[in-house]
Amino acid sequence: MRKAFWSAIAVLFCLASPVNAAGIQLINYGPNLTGAIWYPCEGKPKDVELGELGVGVDYGLVGVKDCPVTGTKLPLVIVSHGYVGWFGGHHDTAAALADAGFVVAAINHPGDNANDSSRKDDLSSFLSRPTDMVRLLDFVLQEWKDGAVIDPAKIGLFGFSKGGYTGLALIGAAPDFGRYARGCTDASKLCEQLRSGDIPAVAQDARIRAAVIADPIPGFFTQSNLAAIRIPVQFWRAEIGIGIIDPEGTARVARALPGKPEVHSVPAGHFAFVAPCSPELKAVLPRICTDKPAEFDRLAFHREFNGSVARFFHEHLTEGN
Incomplete structure (x- = not known):
């Protein structure tokens, strides 16, 4: 019955307006922890002014700034953006999850x-x-002023692109830097560093109980290191590649994930997973905002995508808990 209920919620997401009414607080905790927290609240959404945390262009961030949090024992999802991205790059997905x-x-x-x-x-x-x-x-768990509303046993992760690499590493798949180095065919700084010798292990975190990974950098991962993942994974991949993130590589990673991952292939390019662009952003960053093929409807896709992500996290973080 609960699964049928959340399937219905996913359908409602697909039909919903792209404008959400999630609460939002901006984080500026020292020089190395700047971003935002979305959460359930009651209020009328409007454009959110980013101030010094802005990136010089209108990304269409909408919410209810600093409104009181609604609810208790709430699940938490942390988000890792892509290469040269920013904390609001998936703001529509974050707002949809907060509304859920x-x-x-x-x-x-x-x-x-x-x-x-x-x-x-x-x-x-x-x-x-x-x-x-x-x-x-x-x-968020220890110092955020509203951290008491979170259930620390219900933690999820969303990672896109280089953030997908970040997520896979964090949930147990220690990156194979040697494999990536062997595939380097140029004299880039990264390739030289990878060939130079010992590389320390990256951090992992067992508090994360479920993960959504979208179009990660595949070259660091093999069936061997992916086998260490012990939590449910929803995996999304684009069928049109971009540089080092190629469809063959992400398909290989999808096949190598242990257990029974939920795998989705999308007939579009890499940036389909980024929030739909405002007109201003599309004019400034057409590479990120222009989809392939041209007829792909990112806004319609995100209604389905956001619903699927919310349903997955509900199934694995809240049902039966």
Whole structure:
């Protein structure tokens, strides 16, 4: 009965307006923890002013800023953005989850975001990203002023692109840096660093109980290291590749995931998983906002995508708990 109920919720998501009424608080906790927290609340949505946390363009962030949190013992989902992305890159998915009863927290990865890309191609960003998410989880559970509303036994993760790499590493798949190095065919800084010698292990976090991974960088993962994953995974992949994120590689990762992952293939390009663009953003960043094929409807897809993500997390974080 509960599964049928959440299947119906997913259908309602597909039919819903793209404008959500989620509460939102901005995080600015020191230089290395900036982002936002979405959560259930009651109020009338409007444009959210980002102030110094903005990225110089209208991303269409909508919500009810700083309104009181509604609910108790809420599940939490932490979000890891892609290469040179930002904490609001999946704001519609975050708002949809908040409207469905989740708290959602996302930060800018230091040195690899739209405001600061100083370490975007450096090995250090691959090593620090999982640690960033551990710090975010610690902050929300221990220091966020409304952290008492969260059930610490109900933690999920959403990761896209390089954030998908981050998520897979964080939930147990220790990246195979040697494999990636063997595939390097150029003299890039990252390839040189990977060939240079010992690389420390990246952080993992057993508090995460379910993960949604969208179009990750596949070159670091094999059947052997993916076998260490012990939690439910919903895996999304684009059928049109982009650089090092190729459809053959993501299909290989999907086949190698242990257990019974929920796998979805989308007949579009990599950026289909990013929130639908505002007109201003589309003019400034057409590469991210222009879909392939041209007839692909990102807005319609996200209604289905957001519903599926919410249903998956409800099934694995709240049902029976």
